[in-house]
Amino acid sequence: MKMADGSTILRRNRPGTKAKDFCRWPDEPLEEMDSTLAVQQYIQQLIKRDPSNVELILTMPEAQDEGVWKYEHLRQFCMELNGLAVRLQKQCSPSTCTQMTATDQWIFLCAAHKTPKECPAIDYTRHTLDGAACLLNSNKYFPSRVSIKESSVTKLGSVCRRVYRIFSHAYFHHRRIFDEFEAETYLCHRFTHFVTKYNLMSKENLIVPINEEEDAAPGESEA
């Protein structure tokens, strides 16, 4: 990039930057990041470099607060899940998917309402993502991005459980969309790895058969 040739590298997307150059700047070591958003920057940098290298992306740097690490990763997941939701919006309509299902065994109730109700799948998806965005940005539970209260860390688990259902619905009912998306982002793969590694979800809830395909990854992390 043009701006990189001086003595200092300015990591900026100036107006007019081409899509291929967006965020394309030399990596910055985590130690040199002095921003309060350093963890997010670091995670995004790793994903940008190689989204398929799930192991590296999920490897927590030394001296990193685990709560913040998990929190920032979950933010990133929810953000990228928007991409899946956009694809689903085109195909998954209230008429075709009247309920949030995954296989025939599971029907999920939407927790965004006062009394959980059987929202159509697309509404469930949107409500869950919107709810997660509000919760993860809530000033009450997550007022800071450099330290997370112990009581709030428990919230992460329930967010994980809910957003995982979006993967499962897509996998079982919109397989083509799921595969395209997964090929691009490795998101479900990374997510499964993430929740297993940090014990955010119980194994029996992980119904998308990704572990069998990539049996090496979860095996390692559990060992």
Added chain:
Amino acid sequence: MGTNSGATAGINNKPVGGAAVLGVGVGNSAVGGGVLSNSLGGVGSGGLSISGLSAGGQNANVGSIISGNMGGSGGGNNGSDDGGNGMGGPGGGPNNQQATTPQYTIPGILHYIQHEWSRFELERSQWDVDRAELQARIAMLLGERKCLESLKSDLTRRIKMLEYALRQERAKFYRLKYGTDPPALNEFKPSASEETGLGGDVATDSEVPYSSVSNTTWRQGRQMLRQYLAEIGYTDNIIDVRSNRVRSILGLNNNADHDGGIGSSGGENLSPNINGNESNKRASESDGRHTPAKKVQQSNDAIILDTEAAVMANFEFLGPTEMSDDDEISDDLEMVATDNDDNDVKMAKRPKSGKDMLSEDLEAEVGEHLLNDMNLMAEEVDSSLGLGELAQLTVNNDSEGSYDSNTKDGTGGSAGGAGYRKTWNAKYTLRSHFDGVRSLIFHPEEPVLITASEDHTLKLWNLQKTVQAKKSASLDVEPLYTFRAHTGPVLCLGMSASGETCYSGGVDGNIECWQLPSPNIDPYDCYDPNVHSGTLEGHTDAVWGLTTMQNNIVSCSADGTVKLWAPYTKEPLLRTYTAAEAEGGPSSVDFVRNEVDHIVVAYNSAHCIIYDTETGKQVIKLEAAQEMSGNTGKYINKVVSHPTLPITITAHEDRHIRFWDNTSGTLVHSMVAHLEPVTSLAVDAHGLYLLSGSHDCSIRLWNLDNKTCVQEITAHRKKFDESIFDVAFHATKPYIASAGADGLAKVFV
């Protein structure tokens, strides 16, 4: 003519006898009197012309008594010179001439004496005029001196304040550093006065080392002091006091002028006989004689204007220092100010209702004030100091807290503005985006806004639906609706004038069209696919700029093109504008607001080009030859058009904001506006204020009239090297907003 004829009259009279000598004398003097009366009468003070008239009358009498010829000719000449006035005399002359021709004796002498007396009278009245004039001049000079004295006293007061502030700051600094208090104060006293002897600059300079020594302790100390002052009640409206102080000096000057005016008119009154035509006389005479007297002689209004201008000129050199210093220390200093200038304060308080305001606002202020400071401390990343040209900005940055709280209730707009001054405070925090907010736009009428983020979504917010955040004065707002369609970061937004539809452009190269849901929608309502009402496809690379005008939108993209669209029509793409290769890609675009069918596009070459949308032809190129000699760093991040004037405003990578004349294409004004690249601009609907955002984490509000910074607010944190992406004004409601790389948007009221 008068003298000649007088002389001939004398010659003619010579053979007549001994009395002829007398006659000649009388004739001369009569002529002389005539001349004198001419000069007086011509200049034209009423009193003088009367005396001239009387002299003329005497002339005629003398002429008529002493010699017919002489009287006739002299009188006649006088008459012609004198105009109507003189005619009365000579008119009587010829008639008397025949009747009294033979008498040359005692009455003649008597008349001569009489005439001499009248001459002396005349001279006396002239001296009176001169005296009056000199008195007027004295009065004027006295007035001027008064002016200067008050100016001087104000300056000394300022010096005292600075001294005091320096002492305080030093003491505080010492206290914070070593933990002891009183010895420090005494020790530092002499050196303080030494330094301040050098003037205001020293105070500013001496700041830099302090701040660089330990920014945090420094700031803490400052905050502590502010707290103390807040407790005593001195966090009041400093800006107002300051502006009023300026005004009070002007007021003094005006008074002085009035004094002068009264003095001079008093002087005139001393010689009432000259009152009538006085002004005429002065106009002609004084032009030659005394230049300083000029001022007094002009009409009263003119005088006031004049001196005002003069005083303003005097203040111009004070202007910058006041901006940088006074803000900064004024709240520490008000104590001194009120002690020292009781008189001035009275004057200053005159325009406003003084005490009421003070006590009313105090309570509300202290709280917000402290909060603001806390924010400042928490959010300020680093304001690197000692930046040469930017020193002033840095100082402003430090003084932000005091500025905010002190200008809060400000109604005393001092320098040429709409007369209102408002301080914006953060009220709403819009948190829900997972990544940087790239753009935001207000609904034209409702307290509703839309944000666009790098997390691929747009969100709709209703400022009336808030959640009270714990232990914070600001309110959190929850988004009402999330717009999902982009497959990459969303970069720009536009909204139709009706506020029914909005458009967004993203890295994916698409422009999405949205029908806005009701601002009272339930956030967890069912998905309505009709909200996403269309996609404008055509750009092949990231869409970076989008703006609307009536039913059209114009967009610019990293693919190098600018496109004009008419959404919701069969063929939405109306036209594509492509610049020469050398200009590079477009970075920002706006409609020229005061000219139909013109758009202004900023290019990577740091030039702006105005196109005619109908013909697609370039109308003018905005470039400044000397400014653009080196284009590096001058990259334009944002271009906006002034809503009413033919002015284009650009935000530059080199920290400048530049103003361009659309008709001539020339650079009108250029200013260093921020510590880091300026990223965003917005002009309020009336075209009076400009809002700018920068990667230095702050937004600044500018008075477009005098291009001064009215307020600075530290608003967002950095992510990588980016901080603030967008700023906006609400078109009809008092809201401003900023969008940041930290994923937040903030609304200020």
